[in-house]
Amino acid sequence: MNEQEQIARGVQAERLLSDSLYVESFELVRKAIVTKWEHSPGRDAEGREYLFLMLKALNDARGALEQAVSDGKVTLHSQEQKRLFKMFR
Secondary structure (H helix, E strand, C coil): CCHHHHHHHHHHHHHHHHCHHHHHHHHHHHHHHHHHHHCCCCCCHHHHHHHHHHHHHHHHHHHHHHHHHHHHHHHHHHHHHHHHHHHCC
16 A cells, blocks of 8 residues: 555544544444443353454454554655655755
8 A cells, every 4th residue: 555545544544433423333332242241141251252352343443443544644744754854955
């Protein structure tokens, strides 16, 4: 992926993370998983482990978007630094 694609990907990920429908959906799914975990019988270790993995996957998906935002910002900053360096060279 080139720098422009990485920046565009970061902008798109940032839009998703700030989109109210995405935020609401993420929170609803997270709450549903936590509620199921809270109400699961203590003897259901396998079910609890599955819910833990679901919650982890949900957080990993969000983390991937957050990483794309970060990578895009770093790439943009790097491009700006290169431009400034060329101007004063």
